[in-house]
Amino acid sequence: MPGDRTHRDVKANGVRLRVAECGTGPALVLLHGMFVDHRTWDGVVEDLSTAFRVVAPDFPGFGESEKPSAQRFRYDVDAFAEVVADLYAGLDLGRAAVLGHGLGGGVAIALAARHPELVSRLVLVDSMCFEAPLDLRRKIALLPVVGGFVFKQLWNRATFRAYFRDVVVSDGGELPRGKVDGYYDAFNGPQSRGSALSTLRATVDTRPVVAMTARISAPTLVVWGREDRVFPAGLGQRLARQIRGAGFELMDAGHAPHEERPREFSEIVSRFLRAERPTGT
Numbered sequence: 001m002p003g004d005r006t007h008r009d010v011k012a013n014g015v016r017l018r019v020a021e022c023g024t025g026p027a028l029v030l031l032h033g034m035f036v037d038h039r040t041w042d043g044v045v046e047d048l049s050t051a052f053r054v055v056a057p058d059f060p061g062f063g064e065s066e067k068p069s070a071q072r073f074r075y076d077v078d079a080f081a082e083v084v085a086d087l088y089a090g091l092d093l094g095r096a097a098v099l100g101h102g103l104g105g106g107v108a109i110a111l112a113a114r115h116p117e118l119v120s121r122l123v124l125v126d127s128m129c130f131e132a133p134l135d136l137r138r139k140i141a142l143l144p145v146v147g148g149f150v151f152k153q154l155w156n157r158a159t160f161r162a163y164f165r166d167v168v169v170s171d172g173g174e175l176p177r178g179k180v181d182g183y184y185d186a187f188n189g190p191q192s193r194g195s196a197l198s199t200l201r202a203t204v205d206t207r208p209v210v211a212m213t214a215r216i217s218a219p220t221l222v223v224w225g226r227e228d229r230v231f232p233a234g235l236g237q238r239l240a241r242q243i244r245g246a247g248f249e250l251m252d253a254g255h256a257p258h259e260e261r262p263r264e265f266s267e268i269v270s271r272f273l274r275a276e277r278p279t280g281t
Contacts, residue, residue: 004022004023004049005020005021005022005045006020006021006022007019007020007021007064008021010057010087010090010091011090012057012083012084012086012087012090013082013083013086015060015065015066015068015073015083016065016066017057017058017059017060017065017066017083017087018038018057018058018063018064018065019038019055019056019057019058019087019091020038020055020056020057021053021054021055021056021091022045022046022049022053022054023045023048023049023050023051023052023053023054024053025051025052025053026051026052026053026096026097026120027052027053027055027093027094027095027096027097028048028052028053028054028055028096028097028098028099028273029055029056029057029084029093029096029097029098029099030045030054030055030056030099030100030104031057031059031084031098031099031100031101031103031104031105031107031108032056032058032059032062032063032101032102032103032104033101033102033103033104033105033126033128033255033256034102034103034196034199034200035160035163035183035187035196036062036063036183037058037059037062037063037064037065037183037186038056038057038058038063039063039179039182039183040101040256040258040259041054041056041258042179043258043259043262044258044262044265044266044269047262047263047266047267047270048266048269048270051270051273051274052097052273055091055093055096057084057087059080059083059103059104059107060073060075060079060080060083060195061073061075061191061192061194061195061196061198061199062186062192062195062196063186064186067191067192067194067195068195069194070194070195070198074202075195075198075199075201075202075203076202076203077103077106077107077109077110077128077202077203077208077209078110078114078208079202080103080107080110081107081110081111081114081115084107084111085111085114085115085118088118093118095117095118095119095120096118096119096120097119097120097121097122097123097273098111098112098118098119098121098122098123099122099123099125099269100123100124100125100127101125101126101127101256101258102125102126102127102128102230102231102255102256103128103199103203104127105124105125105126105127105128105129106127106128106129106203106206106209108122108123108124108127109122109124109127109129109209109212109213109216110208110209110212112215112216112217112218112220113212113213113215113216114212114215116215116216116217116218119218120218121218121219121220121221121272121273122216122218122219122220122221123220123221123222123223123269123272123273124220124221124222124223124239125223125224125257125258126223126224126225126228126230126231126236126255126256126257127222127231127236127239128203128206128209128231129206129209129210129213129231129235129239130206130210130231130235130238130239131206131207132230132231132232132235135163135166135167135229135230137155137159137163137167138200141155141197141200142200142201142204147197148197151193151196151197151200152190152193152194152197155187155193157181157184157188160180160183160184160187161177161180161181161184164180164183166229167229167230167255168229168230168254168255168256169253169254169255169256169259169260170225170226170227170252170253170254170260171227173227173253173254173260175256175259175260210242213239213242213243214242216243216244217244219245219275220243220245220246220247221246221247221248221249221268221269221272222236222239222240222243222246222247222248222249223236223248223249223251223257223265223268223269224236224237224248224249224250224251224257225250225251225252225253225254225255225256225257225260226250226251226252226253227252227253227254228253228254228255229254229255230255231255233250236248236250247272249268251264251265251268
């Protein structure tokens with residue numbers, strides 16, 4: 001996170017989390033997706049931190065946070081949500097706006113449903129929720145026995161770069177190679193790979209997340225990339241319809257619009273968080 005950022009370690013539900021913070025004002029918690037960490041928000045945090053205290057943790061098993069074994073931590077959406085809820089106390093956040101992308105969106109849904117007192121406003125970005133077709137790489141990773149071997153031993157730097165190029169970004173879009181390599185370096189260790197695989201396996205059944213959408217009471221905005229290959233845009237429209245009163249914004253981007261079009265994304269989110277009516281609603 002650029003700007004006057006600080007990093008610190010905070011214990012939440014017994015797990016050490018690396019947390020990046022920037023800015024002052026009402027709290028805004030940013031929850032990242034699969035295969036990345038808090039650095040996914042680098043392009044938007046400068047704009048958002050002009051009006052908010054931005055708090056971006058690395059989930060357990062990701063980035064620079066502790067990577068407990070699957071016997072000690074479940075790596076499902078509920079487990080992540082409870083860690084974030086406990087993080088509120090550790091950082092004295094009070095009530096906060098929550099923005100979640102991909103996996104982090106599923107966690108944000110669980111947090112808003114289970115702890116409505118913690119969430120003032122909710123932004124869901126290309127969020128895990130409804131069942132979606134798996135790309136070939138993730139299908140192989142989920143196979144019994146052989147999938148674990150392939151994922152832990154054969155996902156090399158080239159495979160990782162290809163995943164971001166072919167699946168994460170839109171046609172014609174790109175992420176800086178150095179940034180993708182940074183994500184790979186954080187992923188490329190036995191504990192990190194094990195945590196990522198445990199997360200993939202624990203979140204493949206999204207029905208519990210779907211069930212929680214009916215319990216969301218916070219004002220909600222759903223933001224989606226038109227060319228999302230992970231969770232197609234139709235799922236975003238469906239999610240916006242399912243959450244009472246939710247707004248919907250479609251961006252010309254792939255699975256990570258905050259990385260591909262950071263300035264436009266920041267404007268959309270800031271407008272919503274300032275309680276202005278989102279466009280397209």
